[in-house]
Each structure stands twice: as C-alpha cells, then as structure tokens.
Amino acid sequence: xxxxxxxWSSNGRPFALGLFSSVVCVVAVLRENLTQxxxxxxxxxSQSTVSRxxxxxxxxxxxxxxxxxxxxxxxxxQSSVLVDGTLIPTWDxxxxxxxxxxxxxxxxVNLQVAGTWSGHQLVAVGAPxxxxxxxxxxxxxSGMATLLAALDVVGDIGYLGLGPTTGTRKPPGAELSEDRxxxxxxxxxxxxxxxxxxxxxxxxxxxxxxxxGPLDKLPEAIxxxxxxHFFRYSF
Numbered sequence: 001x002x003x004x005x006x007x008w009s010s011n012g013r014p015f016a017l018g019l020f021s022s023v024v025c026v027v028a029v030l031r032e033n034l035t036q037x038x039x040x041x042x043x044x045x046s047q048s049t050v051s052r053x054x055x056x057x058x059x060x061x062x063x064x065x066x067x068x069x070x071x072x073x074x075x076x077x078q079s080s081v082l083v084d085g086t087l088i089p090t091w092d093x094x095x096x097x098x099x100x101x102x103x104x105x106x107x108x109v110n111l112q113v114a115g116t117w118s119g120h121q122l123v124a125v126g127a128p129x130x131x132x133x134x135x136x137x138x139x140x141x142s143g144m145a146t147l148l149a150a151l152d153v154v155g156d157i158g159y160l161g162l163g164p165t166t167g168t169r170k171p172p173g174a175e176l177s178e179d180r181x182x183x184x185x186x187x188x189x190x191x192x193x194x195x196x197x198x199x200x201x202x203x204x205x206x207x208x209x210x211x212x213g214p215l216d217k218l219p220e221a222i223x224x225x226x227x228x229h230f231f232r233y234s235f
Contacts, residue, residue: 115197
C-alpha cells in the first residue's frame, strides 16, 4: 500500500491518522457500512479526514490485493458454476426509475454473483447494473457473461436462452412433463447454494445495509470487498 501511494510523507507534520490506521478505518467502513462521522469518532479524527482516507485508499485495495484474487477458472476447477443476481440497496439519488427494482421493491443496483456448485466458494462478481434491469440484461451488462465464458454455468429461468443451463419454463396453459418438473426441482435445490454464497459476500454491510455514498464510487467499493474476501481466505 505504501509503495502504491508513492511514499507516505507528512512533510514533517504527523498525520492525524497513520497509514495502518487509515487502512483499518477504510476496511471498517466497508465491513460495517459506518458513516464517516461515526468512523471519525471511533478513530479519533474528523469526518473530513475519514473522507480523504476513503477516497485515497478505496481505489487502491483491489490492485494491492490483486495477487490474492484468483481467476474464475482457478476457483471453479472442474465444478459447475451457479449464478444469480442480488440487489445492493442504495439511496435513489434522484436518478429516476433506473435504480428502482420492482422485484425487490427498493432502490439499488443489480449485482451478479457466481459461486461453485460444490464447496460454497465465491467465483466472481460482476460490475453493478441499475436495479431496474433484470438478470437477463445484467448477465451481459455486468461483464459476467465474459468472465464465465469458458465455464459450465447454471442459472434460474431468468437466464433462459442466454447461455447458462436453466430449468424449463412452464408453457402457457399446460404443465411440464414429469421429468422436466423433476429437473427443475433438482436445479432449485442446488441453486440454493448460491444464496448462501451471496449472503456470505453481503456480510460486508456496505453491500447489504444501504450504501450511502456517491454511486460512482460504488464499483470500486465492490471490487475492494471482493479482493478483501479472497485475501481473507487465502491463508
């Protein structure tokens, strides 16, 4: 981190918050979704200091931890990959209707998450897409289709016809055959595993307890969370 900052010099005057404590502060904001004023009270500095550290260090977490982030193929190995979308709640920020998800009844962004069929391991997370867009759109718009192009992917009916293996949609006015209904049930049972993986990722409360910051900073925060997730389980 120090090398990425091209040195860490205060020109003789001590920093209100040193580099180590600054990194801890930024990670705490990510983990607990702290307001900057509350984080400042915890770390004994002003809100403006926390804001400056947040803007300085947030973009550096992903590149600093890049060596700990495996490729999707490295994580998946021979396993099939499960994919699903989840809503990261945000304020509406007067963005019109593109953040409002009718499915969830809330404002936010659609985050595509992939995990292994076995082992409950995170594989990859796509770029956030406005919450008004469904998984069928977000699959490509988030970059997830490209990230997982070489892997065997399983999704729900929302991904029908897009590449991932899915169940079968019931035809209008008719019932599914018994074998197709059983296949749907089996896929649903397995797909419950991706919900556990999503819940684990959203233990980082900035992704679950309503993100409050400017929306243009959210993608970096998500990438930082993913990098920290893999870093945590690399030892």
